[in-house]
Amino acid sequence: MTATHTYASDVAFSPAVKSIQTRKGSREGYAHAEQRGWRTEVDDNLAAFLADADSFYFATASADGQPYIQHRGGPKGFLKVLDKQTLAFTDYAGNRQYITQGNLSENPKAYIFVMDYAHRRRVKIWGEAHVVEDDEALTASLMPKGYRARPEQVILFKIAAWDTNCPQHIPQKFDAADVAAALAARDARIAELEAEVAALKGEKGTG
Numbered sequence: 001m002t003a004t005h006t007y008a009s010d011v012a013f014s015p016a017v018k019s020i021q022t023r024k025g026s027r028e029g030y031a032h033a034e035q036r037g038w039r040t041e042v043d044d045n046l047a048a049f050l051a052d053a054d055s056f057y058f059a060t061a062s063a064d065g066q067p068y069i070q071h072r073g074g075p076k077g078f079l080k081v082l083d084k085q086t087l088a089f090t091d092y093a094g095n096r097q098y099i100t101q102g103n104l105s106e107n108p109k110a111y112i113f114v115m116d117y118a119h120r121r122r123v124k125i126w127g128e129a130h131v132v133e134d135d136e137a138l139t140a141s142l143m144p145k146g147y148r149a150r151p152e153q154v155i156l157f158k159i160a161a162w163d164t165n166c167p168q169h170i171p172q173k174f175d176a177a178d179v180a181a182a183l184a185a186r187d188a189r190i191a192e193l194e195a196e197v198a199a200l201k202g203e204k205g206t207g
Contacts, residue, residue, distance in 0.1 A: 005160075007034040007035070007037065007038070008034075008037055008038040008039070008040050008160065008161035009030075009033070009034040009037075009038045009161060009163070010034070011126040011160045011161045012124075012126060012161070012163075013030065013034065018030075038161040038162065038163050039161065039162050039163070040085070040159060040160065040161055040162075041084040041085055041159065042081050042083075042084050042085070042087075042159070046081075046123065046162065047081050049114070049116070049121070049123060050077070050079050050080075050081060050087070050114065051076065051077045052076055052077070052116075053076065053077070053079060053114050053116070054073060054074060054075060054076045054078070054175075055071065055072070055073045055114075055115075056071075056072055056073075056079060056112055056113060056114040056115075057069050057070070057071055057072070057112070057113040057114075057115075058070050058071075058072050058100065058110065058111070058112055058155075059110065059111040059112075059113070060099075060100050060103035060104055060107065060109070060110050060111075060129070061103055061107055061109065062102070062103050062106065062107060063106040063107050068099050068100065068103055070099070070100050072089060072091075074089070074090075074092075074144055074147060074149070075144040075147050077144075078090070078142075078144050078147075079112075079114075080142055082156075085158060085159045086156060086157065086158055086159070087112070087125070087156075087157040087159065088138075088142055088154060088155065088156050088157065089142065089154070089155055089157075090139060090142045090143045090144075090149075090151045090153075090154055091131070091151070091152055091153045091154060091155050092149040092150060092151060092152060093149070093150040093151075093152040100155075101131050101153075104129055104130055104131055104155075105131075108128040108129060108130060109127075109128055110127060110128060110129035110157060111124070111125065111126055111127070112124075112125040112127075112157060113125075115170070117170065117171065117172060117173035117174070118172065118173065118174050118175065118178065120167035120170040120172055121164070121167065121170075122164065122165045122170065123162060123163075123164055123165075124162060124163050124164070124165065125157075125159060125161075125162040126159075126160045126161050126162065127157050127158050127159045127160045127161075128157075128158050128160065129155055129156060129157045129158070130155070130156055131153050131154070131155055132153060132154040132155070132156060133153045134153075135154065138154050139151050139153070139154050142154055
């Protein structure tokens, strides 16, 4: 990483942030939290969370600090864990603006935000990233099998720290495919119960 921090959470809690926390009365609580430590490695819970994710937001900034955020999507688990501190994903060919790649070429700091609306969970991951071009073996290993997209390159993300948020204010939303599956299961159960009722009625009518 390009900066040395006393605590992992210093990647987010800059001196300016801590000053405002002090002024607004939350510094003491966060001081205890930072001593307990934000996580800096992938654990089983984060690995399971990412394996179920089919969408996330990827933030970068230019050398002069202009922020940019881009959505990335794919089959569940397309954001892969390479080791305890490294995430990776295939960067598909798109509109060819290359803002993210341009930003990373001059400022490696990056941020991943993963939202699970159905369970009202969110994960924030700070780190640094770089683009890997022309590595066919790596690209092939990360490309989801059968997914209809053209891989252009790979983005490797080195974790500095990660944390979770409380579910407050997260609207609960469900994936259309999950809703369709739940409705299909409900309709099948209704049909099964209706058949049982019809059968019982038939037995009663012949008794």
